[in-house]
Amino acid sequence: MEYERLNSVEVNIPKIGLGTYQIELSPRDEAISALRRGIELGMTLIDTAEMYGWGRSEEIVGEAIKPFDREELTIVTKVWGTNLAYESVKRSAKASIARLGTYIDVYLIHWPNPSYPLGETLKAMEELVSEGIIRYIGVSNFSLGQLKEARNLLRNNDIVTNQVEYSLRVRDPEADILPYCQKEKITLMAYSPLDRGRIVKRPPQKLKVIAARLGKSIAQVAINWLISKPMVVAIPKASKVEHVEENAGAAGWRIPQDLMTELEDLEEERARWPRS
Numbered sequence: 001m002e003y004e005r006l007n008s009v010e011v012n013i014p015k016i017g018l019g020t021y022q023i024e025l026s027p028r029d030e031a032i033s034a035l036r037r038g039i040e041l042g043m044t045l046i047d048t049a050e051m052y053g054w055g056r057s058e059e060i061v062g063e064a065i066k067p068f069d070r071e072e073l074t075i076v077t078k079v080w081g082t083n084l085a086y087e088s089v090k091r092s093a094k095a096s097i098a099r100l101g102t103y104i105d106v107y108l109i110h111w112p113n114p115s116y117p118l119g120e121t122l123k124a125m126e127e128l129v130s131e132g133i134i135r136y137i138g139v140s141n142f143s144l145g146q147l148k149e150a151r152n153l154l155r156n157n158d159i160v161t162n163q164v165e166y167s168l169r170v171r172d173p174e175a176d177i178l179p180y181c182q183k184e185k186i187t188l189m190a191y192s193p194l195d196r197g198r199i200v201k202r203p204p205q206k207l208k209v210i211a212a213r214l215g216k217s218i219a220q221v222a223i224n225w226l227i228s229k230p231m232v233v234a235i236p237k238a239s240k241v242e243h244v245e246e247n248a249g250a251a252g253w254r255i256p257q258d259l260m261t262e263l264e265d266l267e268e269e270r271a272r273w274p275r276s
């Protein structure tokens with residue numbers, strides 16, 4: 001496995017983690033086996049949220065991690081956008097740790113919500129750090145302006161990650177969030193790195209050709225392209241053990257520059273990628 005620093009804190013996280021959105025829709029044993037296999041393969045970064053299956057995803061994560069050394073794991077969960085009032089944040093975090101059966105490493109604001117003053121939400125999160133309920137604070141789906149505002153409002157902590165959609169198809173973070181995160185050493189956690197599975201199901205022709213030339217699968221090339229970037233980690237979700245094993249194989253090699261140029265030049269084809 002390859003590793004990345006989590007912001008400036010002394011924590012190494014794997015470049016490839018485990019997403020868990022809708023994992024509760026799979027048979028429980030299969031979901032738990034997939035997560036355990038991922039952890040065995042070094043994907044020790046696990047992403048969940050109170051909103052995923054309204055707690056059921058967190059419960060599955062709690063069950064899956066039981067046999068492992070807790071200190072080897074980095075558990076990320078999120079407070080939903082309607083629970084951002086001071087008291088609600090505290091309540092949500094405590095409910096999450098009850099379902100996970102352990103503390104939270106990185107607690108994210110799932111979506112910004114202007115109905116709640118950001119300073120109030122962050123005050124509650126800073127207190128959760130002091131209380132030992134969470135270790136680090138992060139955000140998700142924040143624009144560059146919102147990310148900067150959050151950093152300014154924090155008193156004793158910094159934002160360690162912004163989790164945003166980023167894949168070969170969705171390249172928006174490259175405009176401003178990615179360069180800022182790389183400069184400021186904030187981890188960019190790329191969600192939906194396989195475009196919710198669509199990259200594999202309906203790959204652009206050029207990607208198919210490049211994967212064949214590299215002798216890698218389409219998912220592996222799509223994930224490797226992301227993790228080759230400094231400060232970027234990817235969190236593909238896979239509820240099947242064979243998918244987890246394949247995704248773990250996206251680390252430890254690099255796409256040669258000539259093929260990288262071709263891959264980055266998917267722009268024209270990308271515009272025609274079907275959405276469903």
Ligand SMILES: NC(=O)c1ccc[n+]([C@@H]2O[C@H](COP(=O)([O-])OP(=O)(O)OC[C@H]3O[C@@H](n4cnc5c(N)ncnc54)[C@H](OP(=O)(O)O)[C@@H]3O)[C@@H](O)[C@H]2O)c1
Pocket residue numbers: 018019020021022047048110140141163164190191192193194195196197198200219220235236237238239240242243244246247
């Ligand atoms: N912060 C946010 O707002 C936000 C939003 C969306 C997602 N996320 C996080 O990011 C994670 C990943 O995003 P995502 O779940 O939207 O989409 P994704 O990881 O891009 O795609 C997941 C889909 O790809 C399939 N898949 C995984 N590996 C594969 C492989 N090697 N070959 C073929 N198919 C493969 C999975 O199938 P199986 O399950 O059948 O294996 C699943 O259907 C989420 O689970 C969640 O933790 C966060």
